[in-house]
Amino acid sequence: MCKSYYYGSSQEIVLEKSTKEINQQLTAEAHLNKFLGFAQTNSAALAVYRLPNESKLKILCDLSGGKYIQELNLEDLSSGFLMHPFRTGLNKIVHFEAEVLGEILLTPNDNDTTAEISLDWLRSPSEQIEAKIEEASEFDFSILAKNDNLRSTFSSEYIQMVEEGIQSIKREEFYKVVPSKIKHIESDNNVNLGQAFINACYKYPNAFVNLTFSAKTGLWLGASPETLIEDKKGEYFKTMALAGTQRKSEKSIAETTWTQKEIEEQAYVSRYIINCFKKIRLRDFDEIGPKTVEAGNLLHLKTTFKVHTESANFPELGSVMLKLLHPTSAVCGMPKESALEFISKKEKHDxxxxxxxxxxxxxxxxxxxxxxLRCCQINNQTVTFYAGAGITEDSKAEKEWEETEMKCKVLSDVIFGI
Known part of the structure; x- marks a missing residue:
């Protein structure tokens, strides 16, 4: 029995790493589907994720189903997984406790569904729970909610919203706004969730690929290219500005060119982060970029900001910056308050x-x-994709609609195996 050490916000947590593996070797997708079936039938909360540029899939399970958080204070949370909505109210902040932890190592050949993969326990469940996971039945989509009244955003609706946003910018009500849309696709409930997750891992090597389920939050799958914060205790704090979108071409990334509109959009996000640092009188940080990065078939502009927390002597920096940054300029607009008011009035979906x-x-x-970002919610007989586009004074409404269609298509191809 060897031990791995994980550090929580207040005390050291020792996780026992068992040398025992699941007796029957399965494919990676089969492991993931068993965990989904187990979580559903046992009212547990599940988060499966792969961090950017890593080869290990992490599996985290909260046997109690997760808990609601009234006010987020990052330093007070125990080890686990956090889900925070765009706006609190109808949707709640939910924390999954890391009661069960496992990992699966993916290699370049593991996208072959016949490859046998072992699940390694980081925090081993009881033998009773382990047996339930091994014996779990398939995930039952019919138990999920059925959104019969939900429909896709019409192109005419979105284009009008963009045009109204441009007019508001010209009136100097705000400098940027990010209206979103939904694309509602009917499904016959035969989505192979485990395989879709594996597909996303290979499609988006630089993204945070995630699959989450709980009764409190529903079933979500996504591949986000954007870090909000990365907080390594006692070492560093990072955040990033990510904006501008174009389709990847046959050219190398180094040869990518950007329009003035896209450069300006990215600069807004960077300035917003710098202004947040100014509010808390933090002046010592590294700014890296902007540079072009890849996410699936799309390219974006990214600037990374890094603070060395030991020298900054700011132990609550993570919590403070979360409150300042969210919702970011990349998903809301700038100034935040007026852009958020526009979104609240114009968007017809939650x-x-x-x-x-x-x-x-x-x-x-x-x-x-x-x-x-780049996410969808899966319900009974439907999959709902979400996408937005950053609007500035130079935006063209039809082009912004095309950008959101492109973002939805990249993920829908992964979900439906196209």
Missing amino acids: RSYFSGFMGPVHLSGLSHLFVN
């Missing part, structure tokens, strides 16, 4: 957890939260 944030907290001393 964003729910789209453009909120999620991720592991206090695992290996690290809290890594991502803006919930």
